[in-house]
Amino acid sequence: MYGWSGQRLRVDLSKGDIIKEPLSYEYRKKWIGGRGFNSDVIYNEVPPEMSPFDPRARVCFGVGPMNGTAAPSTGRVTVSCKSPLTGGFGDSSMGGHWGAEVRYAGYDQIIVQGKSKKPVYIWMDDDKVEIRDASHIWGKYPRDADTMIKEELKDEDIHIMLIGPAGENLVRFACTFNDVWRAAGRTGHGAVIGSKNLKGIATRGSGSVKVARPKEFMEICNKLRQKFKNDPMKMGLYELGSLCLINIANRDGWLPWKNLQFGGTPLANNMSGETHSQTVLKHREGCYACPICCGRFTAIKEGRWAGEEFGGPEYEHAVPTGPRLGIIEDANDIWHNARLTNDLGMDGIETGGVISTAMEWYQRGLITTKDTGGMELEWGNEEVVDQLIQDIAYRRGFGDILADGASRASDKLGLGKEGQYYTIATRGMTLPGDDPRGLGFGYGLSFAMGTRGGCDHLRSLCCLELSGALYPGLNTKYLGDERPMKPTTTAGKPYMVYYEENQKAVTDCLNVCCFTTHWSYAVLTQDQLDYFNACTGLDMTLDEFLEVGERVHNLERAYWSRLMSGAREDVVPERFTKEPMPQHVDYQTNVGATLPIGEMLPKYYKYRDYEPGTGFPSDRKLKQLGLDYVADDVRPLRKKYMSDSEKKKKKYYY
């Protein structure tokens, strides 16, 4: 067997069972790996009505067939579960070196189920897998726990997946880390892992990945690495990290300022990649086999947070913990907030999202200091933010309410429809630091349609809008049209989102970093197919390859359908459709823009073959993708979804 290891590891923490299950040729070809394997397991083994914290719920860690080879940026891991934040399908992906190590240990996927009586961690040493006591590391920050496990196992070179204190305290947006700082942030699987009393998985692998056609494979990899050397996006990402976007975002009006009320701030340069690399950057880091190296390591030198060090931040982490909360004057405050969310093991995007939502409730008078326990939630109040982040992680006072996510907190506080208006969330998850009124209407559409809880900058990642201009002719090559390159147009956007969603799903199945295939377009879809075929020895065609992506996407969509989430829930926050973008920076380019989501949705439905009324995947499409059993599941639900009682329900989360 080439490419894959051919087996998955299943650990049942209730019984202490360790089971190795073979993966058949048909199964591997159908789902490829990573997100594909995970989605299939979640769909089949976690029924929609089950609570995410149920001991029977699964959490899956999937790696791709090429993790651990020389192909560029193939160190990623996809973590999937039923999300405690949205209540629907949830997955997230992280970089680092753990993914490759899991492949060297000889597995394509790890499934954890059951619930341990006391805190434990899993130690995988190639074939030997054991469950070890973790009482002494419970409650520790990931960086301390990492060091302690390495000392205990007497090996500094192992790679460890860990959760932080927030996961242990069941904060609904807790995340997981590997290599201390590489986080799989969104959808809150850290809390699911915490609910199983699992602290982490330490891995040592001494095996290798077999490649079917090594010579051809190396030739392709060398060709791609050569392309990276002159790639315009790679240069920016290496020099400045993803913070290189700050100044661009500010100019184009999609840098969220005060919970997306504005699209920029005159002081944005305080936290730009340029400033960061001149002031606090200590070290540039790369994940496994990565020619881009967008990772940062920050050391704060001045001010009250002097001496703090951490891995990060990146754009999507720094923006919600900074400008979205109105913090910009002292960038060290932003780096400190990012460090804090990392250490406590929380998703920076959601943490910033809930706090900024609470700040806007406070601004509009929906809540007062009586609700917040005396905290004055003024924009830019760093003392309160610092305190609140810790309160959320340890579920204290007002933080306990926010720890359930913005949409749930709104209901808990009884703020009604007005409260939900300011959450800037779809399907219970707050949006990342991108305002689609400026970033592009394609992003807006994918926020409405994403299959991991609506909000998503990584489901379609239509960077043909963002960096497409740097690659002349690429839009025509992929989409047959140059017009979609302009962000604020609806022309060609539905097809762009459809195509990119399928492409991104395949990329996640291979567990290749999307910065190689979407941000930077050095690796095109055809290149991906070529190295995949050379590695695994298959002879897939381009259509078959993209069909895998479409299959994964439709399976996830069907999971939402089973939760009674369909066309009525395919919406974006009303702020984007009702409030024209105000001017906040005099050189802003998108003043007055709103998101015309209604124009794009019907066309997108047609490409996807979703039914216009319900928004469920059609029978025809599911059967064409070889998902007959899914079609059987979804068919009886259509009538229920269209019934009057369902129509009356307003669902913000599940």
Added chain:
Amino acid sequence: MLSRINVVRNERFGESFVAGCDLCTDPPCAAVCPTGACALDPLTEIAKINPDKCIGCKECMIHCPFGAVKMHPITKKAFKCDLCEGREDGPVCADWCPSGAISWIKPEIAVKAKRRSKLQERINAATKAKEVS
């Protein structure tokens, strides 16, 4: 194919560096080799291991101060960097390093450049002083 260089990392403190052969001209690994498998290569002027003569005694592994020698898990023989067998353009790792952490430069040239840079520093300082005055 196994890598002959290693990246050693400490994630917690954000430190990492490349550990590999330091290209000694009087190599301890060659001095301790009992069979002469590890010997100075006249072409590259560094130690090179001949797998046919190697008996896998691990002496070179222990004596290398940089941890550059490794054992092949399948053949059970020692192996280390051989500067890509004296490739004319220098070792391949320097070609592919994305961040410029590894570069290939002859010591004689490097040392000359270093001396020059000292002189340049003086010139810069003098020019600056003139501008100020």
